[in-house]
Amino acid sequence: MAQYQGVDQGALVERAEAIKARLDPAKAEEVGDRKILAKAAKDVMGAMRKQATDRAAAEEAKAQAREDESVSLVPAGDYVPDHAIQTREYIQKIAVINPETDFYYNKQTRRQTLNKRGLDKVAVAMQIHTEIKDIKVLDDRLIVVARGWIGDKDTPAVVTEDAADFVYTDMHNDYVFEQVSKEKIPLSDFQMDSEGRLWVREDIRDAVTRNIFIRKAVHTKRNFAMRATISKARERVIRTLSGTCDLDDEEAKMLEREYRQVAGVTA
Numbered sequence: 001m002a003q004y005q006g007v008d009q010g011a012l013v014e015r016a017e018a019i020k021a022r023l024d025p026a027k028a029e030e031v032g033d034r035k036i037l038a039k040a041a042k043d044v045m046g047a048m049r050k051q052a053t054d055r056a057a058a059e060e061a062k063a064q065a066r067e068d069e070s071v072s073l074v075p076a077g078d079y080v081p082d083h084a085i086q087t088r089e090y091i092q093k094i095a096v097i098n099p100e101t102d103f104y105y106n107k108q109t110r111r112q113t114l115n116k117r118g119l120d121k122v123a124v125a126m127q128i129h130t131e132i133k134d135i136k137v138l139d140d141r142l143i144v145v146a147r148g149w150i151g152d153k154d155t156p157a158v159v160t161e162d163a164a165d166f167v168y169t170d171m172h173n174d175y176v177f178e179q180v181s182k183e184k185i186p187l188s189d190f191q192m193d194s195e196g197r198l199w200v201r202e203d204i205r206d207a208v209t210r211n212i213f214i215r216k217a218v219h220t221k222r223n224f225a226m227r228a229t230i231s232k233a234r235e236r237v238i239r240t241l242s243g244t245c246d247l248d249d250e251e252a253k254m255l256e257r258e259y260r261q262v263a264g265v266t267a
Contacts, residue, residue, distance in 0.1 A: 013040075016033075016036050018040075019039055019040055097118055097122075102114060102115060103118055113244070114239075119235055119238050122244065126241070128149070128150055129153065130234045130237055130238065132230055132234070133161065140167060141165050142225055143163060144164050144165075144229045145162075145233065146161065146234050146237050147159065147237065148161070148234075150241060162236040162237050163236075165229065166228065166229040168222065168225075171218060171221055171225070172214070172218050173198050175214065175221065176190060199211050
């Protein structure tokens with residue numbers, strides 16, 4: 001009996017006697033008290049597990065009934081699951097324009113202008129839809145035409161189209177001008193080739209190395225040219241339909257560089 005300390009001793013003895021009573025005396029003596037007791041313990045523990053399972057199921061059913069009753073007491077239409085509340089608050093939060101993250105300062109207009117993230121929020125709020133109508137890949141540039149509309153696609157309330165281009169020569173020279181501005185490299189160190197691209201002159205020290213860096217940087221930018229041009233064309237139609245400033249970040253930077261070149265300012 002010592003090895004069955006976790007079993008109800010009374011139930012164990014009662015079950016063992018019941019098993020032994022079903023056997024004739026000769027068979028009971030052949031089987032032995034030890035095996036009869038082991039069989040009785042197995043039956044008692046099985047019954048205990050079943051009782052525990054049934055008790056847990058009953059408790060779960062009671063808990064569910066209490067929850068159903070509490071929900072039924074809420075007026076129709078007022079009950080919202082907790083996960084739905086959290087989801088709604090998250091959507092509302094990301095949809096609200098954030099002055100710290102959704103604008104950039106436009107030096108040309110001297111005011112804050114919506115950046116891409118803010119513009120996307122405006123597009124969602126105003127139900128502005130866009131699509132790319134045409135992409136032309138030419139030797140010296142990319143041209144992307146975008147269409148934007150409000151309302152149904154086939155019968156829109158308002159519709160507009162705009163195009164954006166990506167000129168490889170401009171991209172090359174823009175990078176050079178950036179380096180001139182940031183590193184204060186004199187523009188006189190560069191010369192223009194037959195295609196209008198600026199390169200460090202051969203007689204300048206480290207010209208080969210510097211020109212390699214220019215090639216690498218321009219190549220990297222060219223890999224993102226398609227994505228950047230599509231994004232630019234799409235943003236233009238959104239700005240037109242939403243009535244926001246149609247001067248995007250890149251255009252503002254380009255105007256600023258042109259102003260500095262004309263004014264002779266490289267800082």
